[in-house]
Amino acid sequence: MTSLALAQILLNGLALGAAYALIALGFVIVINAVGAVNFAQGELVMAGGFAAIAIAPLVGDAAGLPGLLLLPLVMLLMGGLGVGFAHLAYFPLRKRPRVAVFVSTIAIGLVLQHLANAVFGAAPRVGPPLIAGDGPVVGGLTLSLQQLGVLGSAALLVSATGLFLGRTQTGRRMRAVAQDPEMAAAIGIRPARMITLSFALAVALAGAAGLLLSNQFFVSPNDGGLFMLKAYIAVTIGGWGRLDGAVLGALLIGLFETLVAAFTSYLVAEALLYGVLLAMLAFRPSGLLPERARTRV
Amino acid sequence: MSDRRSLLLLVGGAALTVYAVAFAGSYGHDVLTRAGIYAIAAIGYQLVFGRLGALSLAQGCFFGLGAYAAALTALDLGFGFPFTVIAGTALPVLLAALIAIPVLRLASHYFALATLGIAQLTLLAAINWTEVTGGANGLFGIPQISIAGLQIGFGLPLTAFVWTCVAVSLWISHRLTAGRRSLAVETLRAAPSAAAALGIDGAAIRFRFFLASAGFGGFAGALQAHAVGVVSPDVLSFHILVLLLAMTVIGGRDSPLGAVLGALLLVHLPEWFRDFADYYLVAYGAALLGAIIFLPNGLAGLLPERRTPRSEAKLPAPHPRRDAALSVEHVTKHFGGVAALDDVSISVAPGEIVGLIGPNGSGKTTLVNLISGIEKPGSGRIHFGNEDLTGRSPERIARTGIVRTFQHPQIAPGLTLGDSLEAVGPCDTEALLARVGLGERAGDLAGSLPPAAQKRLEIARALATGASLLALDEPAAGMNDIERADLAQLLKALAAEGHAILLVDHAMDFLLPLADRVVCLSAGRIVAEGTPKEIVQDPRAIRAYFGESPL
Amino acid sequence: MFLKKTAIALAAILAAAGAARAETVPVLVPITGFLSLEGTSQRNGAVMAIDKLGAAEGLETEVTDTGTTPEGAVTALRRALAGEPSAAISSMLGTQMLxxxxxxxxxxVPLLTVSGTAKITELGSANVFRFFPGDSVVKVAQARYAVEKLGAKRPALLYQTTAYGQSGAAHLKKILSGLGAPLVFEEAVDISVKDMLPVLTRMQAADPDILLLHLHSGSTALVIRQARESGNMLPVVAGSAMHQPTTAALLEASQLKGVCAESASSPISEAAGPVADFTAEYRERFGIEPDAFALAQYDGAAMLVAAKAAGAKSAAEVRDWLAANSFDGLAMTYKSDGTGNMAHDAVVVCYDGKSRVPAIASRYENVDGSN
Incomplete structure (x- = not known):
């Protein structure tokens, strides 16, 4: 394999990992906010892809705007969906054991998957490109503008999310609620509002990932399960409840899959991913980075 | 069992039988058979997920493995029915036994991920090991079930057979969790560290339940192979697990009966919605969401309460109290290079109350953790009488007679006070509760108690084990003056009976009048030791303790 | 007297009602899950044929989703059998058929399907009727086109890890060896794989002169797109998924240059005639483009209607008629080979790089897969 081909493969793995990172980030935000796994995260990614396809003709194509401008629109739309999601999947169950939320998110995932199948049809669809056209050639390596757009958008969104949660008043409040809802309520933060915001953010990130993936990798109603699995693994190896760990875990998975597949086969790559995972759990049973989430029942 | 619950179940069971015999056609029987098969797998999942609270993602894998084992033994080895199902049950149990030791020690989501990894690897093998598994096409032509030459045909006979298996599975599950065992298991789920400290052998229970869940899953899979006649990698896919998870939660996760009801509902729901055409699975998802929102305790919660079964079985008497002294010799404990305890020695004799004081982070709780076995010392020994406890598991230490309580009470909120005590051993619950000032409340739920009362419940629970030495971590925290005085009385009386008591507390006015001796820790070292009188005058103790947080 | 008249009148009414009572043809196909695209085509074709041609015979359809599990298909069939149908349209997923x-x-009860899985007609069942050429036909067309028309000597193959993929790959390997052009590279690709660059890069090292695909729609499009984007212009002969208009819609017309695909037919490629009429009507009714699966199932259902019109009432009569007669469908002439294989023709369609509508490049008639 030439080094050029290798570089191209690495770039692909990185782009895939970057999109996984957005999914995992949304996943971990919900874990931190309410302590529950959101089994619908994969379907929300798929929904983001279809949302982009649905609104692209209304916005981008008509006005001749690049798909990149769709990103904030899709995120806004999905954020709104996230508010509804919180009120359906979480708030009616907030006083119940967390496993109830597992099932409510499973149910919503089913609804989204089959709604997409019924409304958009079973065929895979191609999403709007972020930026059309060929990109620059760097040392013989053709960088497609689309891929650069995906990488750039993902990097921007990951850092913006980190800054928002770490540096802004609202972000700090969200984290305070995540750490100790009662204490937060006692100092005048309204936990319900912060939890709603967490869901909105998580779903918006999933939607963004959906748009970023939809052009290069298409979108079909049955894609959800795959993304959910990848996010779950990323979050666990990165240290349950850590934002940085989720991003790191996702990038590692993206690179690992692509690189191992490039040198062996897809079968080996997948088997080895789970094999390494089991070995890691056997020798380092608490993830790559120490976990930071509060303990829960 | 002549209460309303049993009556309702009897009527429900009879109605189902009448439906199956008189009204259901071939299609109705098919759906009922599927529901029964999933019910068995869900009964297994209920043990590990509902009872133990462990999110195993391998139940679908056990199910599929059972199906493949039954299919392969039937097709390749020509096994007849009972042997195919035995193989289908045995293979997943074997796998579970192999993975149990590394996997069961993992905490919640890491356990989930490990079981997921194993399930995915099994799925990959089924798809790609084509010579054996037939690849994605799978295996077909698996014969129908026949017993002693008598074929169990599709339709009513198969339905009746499967539901007989459901009844047997319910009975086995009931045997595994009956009476006092269920209380111990509930304590293990809701308060795992307390369970260990009370001598409940969590590892053994987890191992048994994990293997049982694999057995039920495999058994169900084997039935599925015979009922459908085809096994494809689909039986190993993630959606089977998701279905079983939903069945268990919708059914009501603390009840195997709930798992059966959940299976009945979830298998029938999409069939009822067939008329919605393209949208029928959307309707199914919405109904699932409705069920989880509007049935807080699951389908089983709709049934009238079960009368608390009083265990009648003769249980072994508690260990007689031992007149042994605890001696901790030169123990050291490091956490990532920081010494939490440095060369600490301490002893507690029968009938003695030893107070352990020190500022926050001085190592008091770490010392209690070492004594109770939750953490292992880096060096040094711990003896109880002439038994060496160093490095032993919490369960074994508890069974020698050392029982601790926790700074933050570790209780099973869903158990009544009486059941909380019964969970650890046969005892006179009324008398013990009365001793700690909780008489008359034996029927209340532990979760309904205020924190201070939960601490007293912990003491009663420790006494129920027949403990010789009590290590109490801040038992008076949050109590008012009257309650403290009562607690002091109780501790004195216990010491007078010969209990050894190690008392960790911040409140000097509570601890000093009570203790025979006081040990003062600071930054992991003993800085002062002596009678309460000597301690209050010891400048090192004053500096270590009062200097930092003056009373 | 009055009583007798009333009785006669009643009997007449009942008889009329009985004659007018429609017979339901169950359509048991996967409209959810990973095969929902193909299953939807199957449904549309069957429903269109029964609505259009079957109404005169008192036929109507009832669609039941089978999902993708064998048990889902079993339940759907048992549900349908309660209505005592004389035939059923059934899933194209091989494991479900088994x-x-x-x-x-x-x-x-005879089952009319378009499933390509070879095994379903090898079990000796008298009730299976396959209206889509099986792997032993279309894979011959794919391999022969690659070797004989395109002169391939060093073919590489990517196939899906599904029942469809594994079964087709086994046939292709055998046929290619027979044609003296054994595979120089092969790999199984899971349906969830998105990034095809790793396998395309590895394949290059084997220096193939043609790329054969046997993948479902999404994966087919991903491979072709990523190959073309990375500058790989190798000729491609794909499986029938490529001929589906929804697959071509995922690609730029220019990326389709040098791409061919096997299929039973290509409804959108016909400019005039009965197939073009079918295409127009299908487009009108469902708002999407028809593919060969839709057309094959349309033909299958039309043959069922023909059996009914010829007087076959019971399931046994329908089965016997289907087994004994030949039927001129829109795509081809169907006739059982004695094991239930009704379709024996295949086509290879190719794209010119300017349009997403392929042209038929070669026809393979009466292919005997056993060679």
Whole structure:
């Protein structure tokens, strides 16, 4: 394999990992906010892809705007969906054991998957490109503008999310609620509002990932399960409840899959991913980075 | 069992039988058979997920493995029915036994991920090991079930057979969790560290339940192979697990009966919605969401309460109290290079109350953790009488007679006070509760108690084990003056009976009048030791303790 | 007297009602899950044929989703059998057919399918009728086109890890060896794989002169797109998924240059004639483009209607008629080879790089897969 081909493969793995990172980030935000796994995260990614396809003709194509401008629109739309999601999947169950939320998110995932199948049809669809056209050639390596757009958008969104949660008043409040809802309520933060915001953010990130993936990798109603699995693994190896760990875990998975597949086969790559995972759990049973989430029942 | 619950179940069971015999056609029987098969797998999942609270993602894998084992033994080895199902049950149990030791020690989501990894690897093998598994096409032509030459045909006979298996599975599950065992298991789920400290052998229970869940899953899979006649990698896919998870939660996760009801509902729901055409699975998802929102305790919660079964079985008497002294010799404990305890020695004799004081982070709780076995010392020994406890598991230490309580009470909120005590051993619950000032409340739920009362419940629970030495971590925290005085009385009386008591507390006015001796820790070292009188005058103790947080 | 008149009148009414009562043809196909695209085509084709041609015979359809599990198909079939149908349109997923066949045999009800899985007609069941050429036909067309027309000597193959993929790959390997052009590279690709660059890069090292695909729609499009984007202009002969208009829609017309695909037919490629009429009507009714699966199932259902019109009433009569007669469908002439294989023709379609509508490049008639 030439080094050029290798570089191209690495770039692909990185782009895939970057999109996984957005999914995992949304996943971990919900874990931190309410302590529950959101089994619908994969379907929300798929929904983001279809949302982009649905609104692209209304916005981008008509006005001749690049798909990149769709990103904030899709995120806004999905954020709104996230508010509804919180009120359906979480708030009616907030006083119940967390496993109830597992099932409510499973149910919503089913609804989204089959709604997409019924409304958009079973065929895979191609999403709007972020930026059309060929990109620059760097040392013989053709960088497609689309891929650069995906990488750039993902990097921007990951850092913006980190800054928002770490540096802004609202972000700090969200984290305070995540750490100790009662204490937060006692100092005048309204936990319900912060939890709603967490869901909105998580779903918006999933939607963004959906748009970023939809052009290069298409979108079909049955894609959800795959993304959910990848996010779950990323979050666990990165240290349950850590934002940085989720991003790191996702990038590692993206690179690992692509690189191992490039040198062996897809079968080996997948088997080895789970094999390494089991070995890691056997020798380092608490993830790559120490976990930071509060303990829960 | 002549209460309303049993009556309702009897009527429900009879109605189902009448439906199956008189009204259901071939299609109705098919759906009922599927529901029964999933019910068995869900009964297994209920043990590990509902009872133990462990999110195993391998139940679908056990199910599929059972199906493949039954299919392969039937097709390749020509096994007849009972042997195919035995193989289908045995293979997943074997796998579970192999993975149990590394996997069961993992905490919640890491356990989930490990079981997921194993399930995915099994799925990959089924798809790609084509010579054996037939690849994605799978295996077909698996014969129908026949017993002693008598074929169990599709339709009513198969339905009746499967539901007989459901009844047997319910009975086995009931045997595994009956009476006092269920209380111990509930304590293990809701308060795992307390369970260990009370001598409940969590590892053994987890191992048994994990293997049982694999057995039920495999058994169900084997039935599925015979009922459908085809096994494809689909039986190993993630959606089977998701279905079983939903069945268990919708059914009501603390009840195997709930798992059966959940299976009945979830298998029938999409069939009822067939008329919605393209949208029928959307309707199914919405109904699932409705069920989880509007049935807080699951389908089983709709049934009238079960009368608390009083265990009648003769249980072994508690260990007689031992007149042994605890001696901790030169123990050291490091956490990532920081010494939490440095060369600490301490002893507690029968009938003695030893107070352990020190500022926050001085190592008091770490010392209690070492004594109770939750953490292992880096060096040094711990003896109880002439038994060496160093490095032993919490369960074994508890069974020698050392029982601790926790700074933050570790209780099973869903158990009544009486059941909380019964969970650890046969005892006179009324008398013990009365001793700690909780008489008359034996029927209340532990979760309904205020924190201070939960601490007293912990003491009663420790006494129920027949403990010789009590290590109490801040038992008076949050109590008012009257309650403290009562607690002091109780501790004195216990010491007078010969209990050894190690008392960790911040409140000097509570601890000093009570203790025979006081040990003062600071930054992991003993800085002062002596009678309460000597301690209050010891400048090192004053500096270590009062200097930092003056009373 | 009055009583007798009333009785006669009643009997007449009942008889009329009985004659007018429609017979329901169950359509048991996967409209959810990973095969929902193909299953939807199957449904549309069957429903269109029964609505259009079957109404005169008092036929109507009832669609039941089988999902993708064998048990889902079994349940759907048992549900349908409650209505005592004389035939059923059934899933194109091989494992589902394998689960349904024993039940259909016991009930004596013929199953009309477009499943390509070879095994379903090898079990000796008298109730299986396959209206899409099986792997032993279309894979011959694919391999022969690659070797004989395109002169391939060093073919590489990517196939899906599904029942469809594994079964087709086994046929292709055998046929290619027979043609003296054994595979120089092969790999199984899971349906969830998105990034095809790793396998395309590895394949290059084997220096193939043609790329054969046997993948479902999404994966087919991903491979072709990523190959073309990375500058790989190798000729491609794909499986029937490529001929589906929804697959071509995922690609730029220019990326389709040098791409061919096997299929039973290509409804959108015909400019005039009965197939073009079918295409127009299908487009009108469902708002999407028809593919060969839709057309094959349309033909299958049309042959069922023909059996009914010829007087076959019971399931046994329908089965016997289907087994004994030949039927001129829109795509081809169907006739059982004695094991239920009705379709023996295949086409290879190719794209010119300017349009997403392929042209038929080669026809393979009466292919005998056993060679």
């Amino acid at each position: 689960a349904m066949i024993p039940i259909a045999d016991r009930a004596g």
